[in-house]
Amino acid sequence: MFNNNRPGPHRTDSGEQRIRITDLDAGYPGRPVLRQLSASIPALAMTALVGPNGSGKSTLLGVLAGVIQPTSGRLRYAKGRPPAFVPQRGAVGEALPLTARQTVEIGRWGERGPWRRLTRHDRAVVDSSMDRLGVAHLATRQLGELSGGQRQRVLIAQGLAQQSDLLLLDEPTTGLDPEARERITDLLRDLVADGTTVVQATHDLAAARSADVCLLLSGGLLVGQGPPGQVLTPAVLSELRQPA
């Protein structure tokens, strides 16, 4: 499908790697997906995981988030907080009777646990996360009655409320109109500028182009790694534009 360029470790200007992945195999019971994947996620940069449907982007993100256990290989994380994971919008129960604010508060459960009352500090973190994503005015609205873009920003605010320096997002702009996509991409770039390492799985080519590094997957293999201008060749772009 894609040229099998031998991917080499890409380094940002600072050269720091937030995650180093070596010889990773991972998948689901009876369904191996990722095979012998070695890559690095640069610190304080935006990495886009790109590739056709079923190539293993979400699986890789799940492994990085710690929700999927690799069957073999190594993951080395540089010192920092546990990653915050923003799953695909569709994977989050839209029918759950949760307000936007309650959804963001869930981001504090890792610190507080679901049954403890939030502290003043927790509430301040929730407030600032909602402000940052421009969703404070939606606090009392039900998640299910928000637009796709609004719901996505609420979910990113939940990720932000975890106060991690490593934010992992699965298709944060998929299914949104161009304006909402651009808003989210700009926001993620701002987070990187403020010291967060961002990794997003994406089909959004504009988002992929705005990344510092792209990891290109095909059939569970890493077939390209480097700056978008190098990885997103015309042949790759035309492949990625094919309907599923």
Ligand SMILES: Nc1ncnc2c1ncn2[C@@H]1O[C@H](COP(=O)(O)OP(=O)(O)OP(=O)(O)O)[C@@H](O)[C@H]1O
């Ligand atoms: N829970 C699961 N159990 C079994 N197989 C799965 C599961 N989730 C995904 N798969 C399979 O693993 C492979 C990789 O899926 P994955 O979701 O990682 O790909 P992707 O690149 O993120 O795809 P998409 O762009 O469509 O979201 C696919 O063949 C998929 O059918």
